[in-house]
Amino acid sequence: MSKPVSALDGATYQGFAKVEELGLRGMITIRGDLKSAGMKKAASTAIGLDVPGQREVNMTGENALAWMSPDELLALVPYEEVGDKIAAIDKALKGKHYLAVNVSDARAIFRVTGGGAREVIAKLSPVDMSSDAFPAGQIRRTRMAQVPAAFWVDEEGGIIIICFRSVAEYVFNLLKGAAENGSQVGYLS
Amino acid sequence: MLILTCPCCGVTGEETEFHAGGEAHIKRFGPGTSDEDFHGYMFAKENAKGVHFERWRHNNGCGKWFHAARCTTTLEVFGTYSAQTYEPPKDIKDKISAKRPGWSWREFA
Numbered sequence: 001m002s003k004p005v006s007a008l009d010g011a012t013y014q015g016f017a018k019v020e021e022l023g024l025r026g027m028i029t030i031r032g033d034l035k036s037a038g039m040k041k042a043a044s045t046a047i048g049l050d051v052p053g054q055r056e057v058n059m060t061g062e063n064a065l066a067w068m069s070p071d072e073l074l075a076l077v078p079y080e081e082v083g084d085k086i087a088a089i090d091k092a093l094k095g096k097h098y099l100a101v102n103v104s105d106a107r108a109i110f111r112v113t114g115g116g117a118r119e120v121i122a123k124l125s126p127v128d129m130s131s132d133a134f135p136a137g138q139i140r141r142t143r144m145a146q147v148p149a150a151f152w153v154d155e156e157g158g159i160i161i162i163c164f165r166s167v168a169e170y171v172f173n174l175l176k177g178a179a180e181n182g183s184q185v186g187y188l189s
Numbered sequence: 190m191l192i193l194t195c196p197c198c199g200v201t202g203e204e205t206e207f208h209a210g211g212e213a214h215i216k217r218f219g220p221g222t223s224d225e226d227f228h229g230y231m232f233a234k235e236n237a238k239g240v241h242f243e244r245w246r247h248n249n250g251c252g253k254w255f256h257a258a259r260c261t262t263t264l265e266v267f268g269t270y271s272a273q274t275y276e277p278p279k280d281i282k283d284k285i286s287a288k289r290p291g292w293s294w295r296e297f298a
């Protein structure tokens with residue numbers, strides 16, 4: 001068995017905000033009727049978090065449950081636990097119409113921290129990043145320059161970014177450029 | 190630049206987050222139909238100047254299709270609505286009537 005590695009192997013960059021790739025993280029795409037009680041129960045029991053409302057994300061430590069679309073959730077769990085979590089969902093939803101797939105190795109995850117974190121994202125995405133418009137606990141799927149990405153603000157004010165693994169280096173370079181010292185705009189801080 | 194609100198996820202975003210999907214409410218004529226019907230379905234578009242209905246996809250977001258009613262001359266967006274419908278909902282039509290009295294688009298008015 002080969003050793004799994006993340007796209008950028010934990011690369012970091014320190015500008016006026018810190019950019020780091022968070023390494024390996026287990027990710028499960030869960031699709032189905034999110035309004036059904038069975039679906040909600042299966043997802044929340046397996047991940048240990050409540051099912052979030054529209055455009056919300058619930059998180060604790062390495063675990064998170066994010067609302068991706070009216071019929072899709074993304075679960076974040078420690079990398080090693082993915083198999084067990086999917087097995088738990090499969091067991092709870094046996095016979096139902098649903099989908100739970102391990103997408104851990106198809107994604108990359110970054111975190112931007114520091115006072116200018118919101119500004120870094122604001123330079124790259126067409127999203128109002130002021131804390132009034134985009135408070136912690138909300139998830140936003142959008143684009144970063146030319147690629148799709150999703151992000152949310154965590155409890156400590158850091159911003160977690162998820163993108164496809166194939167564009168991990170592109171996104172890291174974007175974040176690096178946007179966080180470069182001397183390029184502060186100062187509008188959001 | 191258009192500012193659209195996706196009716197599926199509620200995000201209000203600008204044009205680059207979405208992808209235009211062409212004219213709305215087109216009836217498809219597939220295999221087994223007459224050449225004339227297929228030609229109409231394929232090529233005869235409204236291409237309106239003024240009130241227009243389009244399909245859009247929130248491709249850099251929730252990924253869902255929806256409909257948008259807008260004005261092609263002023264780029265004003267009258268509203269967006271579900272993709273699962275054969276015609277614009279009444280509230281959208283009323284909004285357009287308030288702003289563009291006497292409008293018509295194909296069989297809708």
